[in-house]
Structure formats: structure tokens, C-alpha cells
Amino acid sequence: xxxxxxxxxxxxxxxxxxxxxxxxxxxxxxxxxxxxxxxxxxxxxxxxxxxxxxxxxxxxxxxxxxxxxxxxxxxxxxxxxxxxxxxxxxxxxxxxxxxxxxxxxxxxxxxxxxxxxxxxxxxxxxxxxxxxxxxxxxxxxxxxxxxxxxxxxxxxxxxxxxxxxxxxxxxxxxxxxxxxxxxxxxxxxxxxxxxxxxxxxxxxxxxxxxxxxxxxxxxxxxxxxxxxxxxxxxxxxxxxxxxxxxxxxxxxxxxxxxxxxxxxxxxxxxxxxxxxxxxxxxxxxxxxxxxx
Amino acid sequence: xxxxxxxxxxxxxxxxxxxxxxxxxxxxxxxxxxxxxxxxxxxxxxxxxxxxxxxxxxxxxxxxxxxxxxxxxxxxxxxxxxxxxxxxxxxxxxxxxxxxxxxxxxxxxxxxxxxxxxxxxxxxxxxxxxxxxxxxxxxxxxxxxxxxxxxxxxxxxxxxxxxxxxxxxxxxxxxxxxxxxxxxxxxxxxxxxxxxxxxxxxxxxxxxxxxxxxxxxxxxxxxxxxxxxxxxxxxxxxxxxxxxxxxxxxxxxxxxxxxxxxxxxxxxxxxxxxxxxxxxxxxxxxxxxxxx
Numbered sequence: 001x002x003x004x005x006x007x008x009x010x011x012x013x014x015x016x017x018x019x020x021x022x023x024x025x026x027x028x029x030x031x032x033x034x035x036x037x038x039x040x041x042x043x044x045x046x047x048x049x050x051x052x053x054x055x056x057x058x059x060x061x062x063x064x065x066x067x068x069x070x071x072x073x074x075x076x077x078x079x080x081x082x083x084x085x086x087x088x089x090x091x092x093x094x095x096x097x098x099x100x101x102x103x104x105x106x107x108x109x110x111x112x113x114x115x116x117x118x119x120x121x122x123x124x125x126x127x128x129x130x131x132x133x134x135x136x137x138x139x140x141x142x143x144x145x146x147x148x149x150x151x152x153x154x155x156x157x158x159x160x161x162x163x164x165x166x167x168x169x170x171x172x173x174x175x176x177x178x179x180x181x182x183x184x185x186x187x188x189x190x191x192x193x194x195x196x197x198x199x200x201x202x203x204x205x206x207x208x209x210x211x212x213x214x215x216x217x218x219x220x221x222x223x224x225x226x227x228x229x230x231x232x233x234x235x236x237x238x239x240x241x242x243x244x245x246x247x248x249x250x251x252x253x254x255x256x257x258x259x260x261x262x263x264x265x266x267x268x269x270x271x272x273x274x275x276x277x278x279x280x281x282x283x284x285x286x287x288x289x290x291x292x
Numbered sequence: 293x294x295x296x297x298x299x300x301x302x303x304x305x306x307x308x309x310x311x312x313x314x315x316x317x318x319x320x321x322x323x324x325x326x327x328x329x330x331x332x333x334x335x336x337x338x339x340x341x342x343x344x345x346x347x348x349x350x351x352x353x354x355x356x357x358x359x360x361x362x363x364x365x366x367x368x369x370x371x372x373x374x375x376x377x378x379x380x381x382x383x384x385x386x387x388x389x390x391x392x393x394x395x396x397x398x399x400x401x402x403x404x405x406x407x408x409x410x411x412x413x414x415x416x417x418x419x420x421x422x423x424x425x426x427x428x429x430x431x432x433x434x435x436x437x438x439x440x441x442x443x444x445x446x447x448x449x450x451x452x453x454x455x456x457x458x459x460x461x462x463x464x465x466x467x468x469x470x471x472x473x474x475x476x477x478x479x480x481x482x483x484x485x486x487x488x489x490x491x492x493x494x495x496x497x498x499x500x501x502x503x504x505x506x507x508x509x510x511x512x513x514x515x516x517x518x519x520x521x522x523x524x525x526x527x528x529x530x531x532x533x534x535x536x537x538x539x540x541x542x543x544x545x546x547x548x549x550x551x552x553x554x555x556x557x558x559x560x561x562x563x564x565x566x567x568x569x570x571x572x573x574x575x576x577x578x579x580x581x582x583x584x
Contacts, residue, residue, distance in 0.1 A: 010372055014344050021313070021340040035327055035336065044327065045505045048313040049584040052306050055347065080302055081584045213337045292341040292373045 012101040012287065013058035016094045019283035020051035020087055022292070023275060026216030028257045030224075031232075031244070031264030031271045035213070039265060046083030053077035054091055061098040067118050068125020068166055071095045075129040085133045089187050089231075089276035092126075093198065096191070097283055106287055108194030115191045118166035124156045126166050136272075138185070138234045141172050167191065182238065186230045186273045190280070197223065197277055202284035212282075212292050217254055220278045224248035229271035236269060244271060304393040304579065305350035308386045311575035312343035312379055314584070315567060318508030320549045322516070322540070323524075323556030323563050327505070331557060338375030345369035346383060353390040359410050360417025360458055363387045367421040377425045381479050381523075381568035384418075385490065388483070389575055398579055400486030407483045410458035416448045418458050428564075430477070430526045433464050459483065474530065478522045478565045482572070489515060489569055494576035504574070504584050509546055512570040516540035521563035528561060536563055 010018065024047040027034035033044055057074025061067070074091045100111040131152040140148040146158040147169065158164075173188035183189060190198055201219045208215040225248035228241035244264070251257045264270070286292075302310065316339040319326035325336055349366025353359070366383045392403040423444040432440040438450040439461065450456075465480035475481060482490055493511045500507040517540035520533035536556070543549045556562075578584075 010341075010345060010369075014347065014369075018341055018344045021344065022337055025337055025340060043503055043505075045314055045317055045503065045584050048317060049302075049310055052310045052313065053302060055306065055309075077302075083584075211335055211337065213335075292337050292375075 010286070011062055012098045013055060013062040015286040016058045016061075016098050016283050017051050017055045018292070019094065019279050019286060020054065020090055021048065022212055022216055022282050023090065023279035024048070024051075026213045026220060026278065028254060028261035029217055029220045029275060029278070030248075030257055030261040031269045032220075032275050034217075034261075037261065037265055039270065040268075042083045042086070046081045047086045049081035050078040050083070050086035053080045054087060057091070058094065058098055061095045062102050064099070064102050066122055066125070067095055067099060067114065068122030070099070070125075071122075072125040072129045072132075076132045079132040085135050087276075087279070088129070088133060088135050089273060090279040092187050093190055093195070093276055093280035094283055097195065097198070097280060101287060106284065108196065108199055112194035115167050115170070120159055120163055120165055122166035123159045123164055123169050124153075126169065127151070127155050127159065128153050136231060136234055138177070138230075141175060141177075141184075144172060147172075183227065186227060187276055190277070195280065195284075197226065198280040198284060201277060201281035202288065205281055205285040206288050206290050212285075212290060214254060215285075216278055216282055217257075219281055220274060221248055221251050221254075221257060223277050223281075224271055224274045225251070230273040232269055232271050232273075240269060244269060302578070303354055304390045304575075305347060305354040307578040308350045308353075308390050308575050309343050309347045310584070311386065311571045311578060312346065312382055313340065314504055314508055314574050315382065315571035316340070316343075318505045318512060318570070320546060320553035321509055321512045321567060321570070322549055322553040323536070323559075323561045324512075324567050326509075326553070329553065329557055331562065332560075334375045334378070338373045339378045341373035342370040342375070342378035345372045346379060349383070350386065350390055353387045354394050356391070356394050358414055358417070359387055359391060359406065360414030362391070362417075363414075364417040364421045364424075368424045371424040377427050379568075379571070380421070380425060380427050381565060382571040384479050385482055385487070385568055385572035386575055389487065389490070389572060393579060398576065400488065400491055404486040407459050407462070412451055412455055412457055414458035415451045415456055415461050416445075418461065419443070419447045419451065420445050428523060428526055430469070430522075433467060433469075436464060439464075475519065478519060479568055482569070487572065487576075489518065490572040490576060493569065493573035494580065497573055497577040498580050498582050504577075504582060506546060507577075508570055508574055509549075511573055512566055513540055513543050513546075513549060515569050515573075516563055516566045517543070522565040524561055524563050524565075532561060536561060 025035045027036045054074040054077050057070050061070035096114045099114045100106045170188040170191040173185040174192040175184045205215045205219050228245050233241035317327045319328045346366040346369050349362050353362035388406045391406045392398045422441050462480040462483040465477040466484040467476045497507045497511050525533035
């Protein structure tokens with residue numbers, strides 16, 4: 001090594017891991033684990049271990065490995081802590097974003113290309129990832145029982161028979177969940193829509209001022225005000241999700257959100273999908289050169 | 293990948309990075325950045341970025357690279373954040389510990405073997421590491437001006453001429469700093485003494501109960517009560533270091549240490565060397581199987 005040379009910039013896998021850490025450090029993030037709050041059965045340090053454990057899978061994505069394989073590896077590593085699911089949804093967003101960097105085009109169309117190019121083998125990796133950790137999910141769309149993600153690896157033969165790619169799986173999850181047009185899973189919609197909300201939130205983080213963890217908390221609150229949180233809807237119903245979204249829209253500052261943060265933790269209302277989007281936006285912001 | 297297989301356990305580089313993260317998350321750690329406190333010019337998220345950035349150097353150590361090269365790489369990566377020196381001292385302890393794991397013997401004699409086997413090239417890597425970041429250090433021992441670490445790479449010819457290994461450098465720093473026998477640098481003493489305090493603190497962490505970050509904070513307070521902190525002595529003098537040690541010995545619980553933590557931060561008294569030892573002890577405890 002030459003003395004005094006500039007260190008290499010953080011690669012995309014390192015930035016993805018750092019995005020996971022910055023996300024959980026951002027406070028207040030009402031209802032979520034953050035720098036100042038644990039949940040009853042999920043603690044801050046379990047997110048630290050989850051992020052560290054995910055790194056090898058993220059490195060595989062950065063090296064160009066298939067999305068499903070990189071994702072399963074990341075989830076397996078993330079699960080090596082006693083808290084259960086810490087960052088499954090974050091990784092579902094981060095892995096294709098890291099792959100887009102590896103392909104030289106971190107943009108809505110670049111990541112959409114990565115997602116559309118996924119295969120049946122990628123879908124199998126995604127299903128196998130559910131074997132490593134319990135994930136809170138809604139019932140599968142109609143006609144998709146054989147492909148219920150809760151079946152894990154048992155669903156792989158059905159995937160192969162139907163030639164279902166990972167993009168197909170997530171497209172189905174992104175569909176409206178009822179005749180009223182209630183949107184489907186917010187993470188799946190990012191896959192289908194070229195990470196529209198992720199890139200918009202990343203722009204806001206880059207344009208914002210102050211410590212990055214404060215920007216992360218503001219981005220979280222803005223995303224929460226923008227759309228119903230999928231995890232809140234899955235766990236507490238549509239009315240609770242709408243209430244959280246409306247309350248988030250009233251928040252005017254981080255200080256203003258402090259009391260509400262404690263209230264949501266007490267009620268067990270956890271807008272985890274919005275935290276996933278925040279981590280993805282932090283990753284894009286880091287790749288755009290925002291400094292820590 | 294096979295479905296549902298057990299994930300590989302975290303390797304030593306991942307455990308070393310996690311130890312850095314758990315150390316900074318432990319609270320209260322009076323005078324240091326922790327989950328609840330930033331310093332004026334050094335923030336929590338800069339420690340997160342420092343830990344993430346150090347990983348490639350830690351991976352090199354785990355793969356058996358020379359100590360000096362692995363250390364310089366880790367420090368270069370750690371420095372890719374805007375806060376300056378976050379974990380230089382931690383890495384000086386972690387790199388030989390990771391190498392000891394790689395050599396199959398994480399014990400006082402195993403790590404002492406790693407340290408004693410260091411070469412002049414390792415010393416050169418150590419000096420080059422000072423080019424990446426400003427580190428608060430004391431004046432060099434008498435007759436060692438040519439080897440003042442603040443000279444960075446400029447000291448390398450003198451190292452070569454005198455055939456000074458990294459173990460020689462740290463042995464000199466470990467020597468008493470005056471005729472009264474005031475102990476030398478605490479991290480250097482770990483190198484010379486087979487990481488005596490590190491292994492003892494690790495045993496205490498393993499035997500302790502409760503969340504690992506609370507155990508980390510208790511280990512920090514016990515280490516602080518045990519000996520003067522080198523960084524406090526360098527920055528504020530021997531009297532301040534003795535006062536901190538004596539006050540730490542009076543602490544009876546984490547709650548008891550909260551007010552003192554705020555006071556030390558306000559006074560700018562930062563027992564950073566004790567934090568280094570805490571990170572090293574957390575690493576050994578993780579390698580011994582303590583769970584997060």
C-alpha cells in the first residue's frame with residue numbers, strides 16, 4: 001500500500017449496510033426502533049447485528065450475483081441475532097438497488113431493468129429467504145395460495161411449474177388488494193414502479209440540511225404522510241394505517257414527533273414498511289455523495 | 293444455495309465490526325459518544341460509518357494479511373466520514389485479536405504470539421495509518437523523536453534503519469512515562485501483556501446478564517475504575533485521569549452514571565482509551581458465543 005493515498009470510496013455494499021444503520025439510528029421514527037427507543041421484543045442492537053450480518057449478501061449483489069441468491073444470503077446473515085426479522089423489507093429494496101449500481105445505472109430505469117430481469121431462480125431464492133426468519137405478511141392474492149410466501153421453499157416447485165419470476169411475484173403483491181383500489185404492498189410497488197418513492201425521498205435527503213440521521217427521520221415522516229404503511233395495515237387494519245398517515249401529515253418538526261413516537265411504541269403500531277423505504281432512500285443518497 | 297440451511301456463523305471480521313457498533317451503542321459511557329449522547333464535534337453516525345468503513349481491513353486480518361497492512365486498511369476505511377478519528381485505538385486492539393482467531397488461538401498467549409511476530413513492515417503500516425486521520429497522542433518516549441507517530445510515513449526510513457517492529461514500537465509506548473512508574477499507553481500495554489484487561493473484561497461480559505449493550509456499559513465503567521484512561525491523561529493531565537478513575541469506582545449502577553455522563557461530556561473529558569478496551573472485550577465475548 002502506498003502511504004498517505006486516498007482511501008477508496010465506500011463501495012455499494014458498504015453504503016447499503018451503512019444505510020441500514022443510519023435508518024435505525026434516525027430518531028424520532030414513530031412506532032419504530034430508533035436511537036432512543038426499543039420495542040418490547042426487538043432491540044436496537046439486534047438491528048446493528050442484522051446490518052452487519054447482511055453485508056456478505058450485499059457484497060454478492062455488488063459483485064453481480066443474481067438478486068435471489070444475494071437476497072437469501074443477506075437475509076440469512078441478517079437473521080443471526082435473537083430478535084427475529086429486523087431488515088427483511090429493507091433488503092428487498094437494497095439488493096436490486098445495489099445491483100443497479102453494479103450495472104452502472106442507479107436510476108429508476110436502471111433498477112427497474114434489474115427487477116424485470118429477475119428469473120424463476122431469483123423467485124426461489126426469495127421464497128427460501130422466508131425459511132430464515134418469520135416475516136409479517138398479508139394473505140396472498142387470489143389464486144396465489146400455492147405461492148404463499150409463508151410456504152418458503154415448499155413453494156419452489158409451483159414457481160418452476162408456473163415459470164414465475166421474482167418480478168412476477170412482486171408484481172402480484174403490488175396489485176390493489178381490493179375492488180376499492182387500496183394499493184398493494186408498498187415495497188413491491190417500488191419494484192414495479194422503478195423505486196419512485198425511494199428516489200424522491202433520496203432527493204429530499206440530499207437537499208436537506210443537518211446531520212444525516214435527522215434527515216433520515218424527516219424523510220421517514222414525509223414518507224409516512226404520503227401513503228398508508230403496509231405493515232401497519234397488515235397488523236392493525238386499514239383504519240389504523242389511515243390514522244397513522246393522517247397524523248404524520250400533521251407533524252411539523254422532529255420535536256413535534258417525539259410524543260407521538262412514544263405513543264405508537266406503546267400501542268404496538270409499527271410502520272416498518274416506511275422504515276424500509278427510508279433505508280433505501282438513505283442508500284441512494286449515500287451513493288449520490290451525501291456525507292456522514 | 294440449499295433451502296433452509298443454517299446460515300454460517302458471523303466470521304471474526306463481522307464480529308469485530310459488530311463490537312465497534314455495540315461499543316458506541318452502550319450507554320451511559322461517561323464522556324464518550326454513546327446511544328444517547330454526541331460530542332460537540334463527533335456524532336454517533338460517524339462511529340457507524342467508521343465501523344462500516346473498517347470492515348475491509350478487518351476482513352484482511354481475518355484472511356491472514358499482515359497486521360500492519362490490515363490495520364492501515366481498516367483505519368483508511370474508518371476515516372471515510374467527516375468526524376475524524378472515531379475508532380483508531382479500537383482497531384489497534386481488534387486487528388491482532390482477529391488475526392489470533394484466524395490463527396486458531398484467541399487467548400492471551402495466542403494474541404501475544406501475533407503481536408510478537410510483527411515486523412518492520414507492520415510498523416510501517418502502523419505509521420502510515422496516522423496519515424489518514426489525526427490521532428491524539430502523547431509525546432514520544434525519550435530518544436524516540438525520529439519515531440514520533442505524528443511523523444507518519446516520514447518515520448518509515450528510521451524504522452527500517454533501526455529494524456523496529458510494530459511490537460517494538462508498542463513496547464516502547466507501554467513503558468512507564470515517568471520515574472514514578474506512571475503506566476504507559478493502555479492499548480500498548482494490552483499488546484505487551486497479552487490483552488490481560490481485554491480478556492478479563494470479556495469474561496465479565498459473558499458472565500453478565502441482560503442486553504449486550506448494557507453489559508458493554510457496565511464493562512466500560514469497570515475498566516474505567518480499574519486504571520487511569522490514557523486519552524484523558526494525554527488531554528487533561530494525570531490529576532484529571534485519577535479523578536475520573538476514582539469517580540468511576542463510586543458508580544453503583546448504570547442509572548447512577550447518567551448524570552456523570554452528561555457532566556463529562558460538558559467538560560470535554562473523553563475516556564476514549566477505555567472505550568477501545570471495551571470494544572476489544574466485546575469482540576472476545578462475541579467470539580465466545582455471547583448472543584445479540
